[in-house]
Amino acid sequence: MAMIPAAIRRSIQTAAECPxxxxxxxxxxxxxxxxxxxxxVYNLSAEYLRVYSPAADSKIRSVGGEKVIYGRRHVGIMAAEPVGNYGVRLLFDDLHKTGIFTWDYFYHLGSNKFTMMRNYITTLKKHGLSRDPPRRK
Incomplete structure (x- = not known):
C-alpha cells in the first residue's frame, strides 16, 4: 500500500479524529x-474564509482550469448563523452566504492557514490577479 503524504492524511481526518x-x-x-x-487557537481573516469558502460560487473565475477567487482583501463578515451543532453559515458583505463552515473545516483552515494562504497568493501571482478589488472606471 502506498504511503499517504501527511498533508493529505490531515485533510481526510474523520470527525472523531479532529479536536x-x-x-x-x-x-x-x-x-x-x-x-x-x-x-x-486560530484567528481566521474574512478574506481567508471567503477565499476558502466550502461553497460553489458563481463569482469564481476559472483561470487555466483553476478556480480562483480574487479581489477579496477587504471583504467583511456581516453575520454568522448556527447550522445545527456542527458549524455556521457566514454571511459576507459581498453577499456570499452559501458555504457552511463545519467545526472540523475551521480546524483544517486554522492548522493549515500559512500554507494555504501562501498557495493562494502564489496562484494569484501566477495568473496576474490581485487580492485587491478591481478599480472601478
Missing part, C-alpha cells in the same frame, strides 16, 4: 477566532 471546538467568536467584520480542545 473538539470549545469556542467560536465572530470578530465582525474582520474574521473569526476559533479555539479547540487540543489548545489550538
Amino acid at each position: 473538539r471546538l470549545i469556542r467560536f467568536s465572530l470578530k465582525a467584520p474582520k474574521g473569526v477566532e476559533v479555539e479547540f480542545d487540543d489548545g489550538g
Whole structure:
C-alpha cells in the first residue's frame, strides 16, 4: 500500500479524529477566532474564509482550469448563523452566504492557514490577479 503524504492524511481526518471546538467568536467584520480542545487557537481573516469558502460560487473565475477567487482583501463578515451543532453559515458583505463552515473545516483552515494562504497568493501571482478589488472606471 502506498504511503499517504501527511498533508493529505490531515485533510481526510474523520470527525472523531479532529479536536473538539470549545469556542467560536465572530470578530465582525474582520474574521473569526476559533479555539479547540487540543489548545489550538486560530484567528481566521474574512478574506481567508471567503477565499476558502466550502461553497460553489458563481463569482469564481476559472483561470487555466483553476478556480480562483480574487479581489477579496477587504471583504467583511456581516453575520454568522448556527447550522445545527456542527458549524455556521457566514454571511459576507459581498453577499456570499452559501458555504457552511463545519467545526472540523475551521480546524483544517486554522492548522493549515500559512500554507494555504501562501498557495493562494502564489496562484494569484501566477495568473496576474490581485487580492485587491478591481478599480472601478
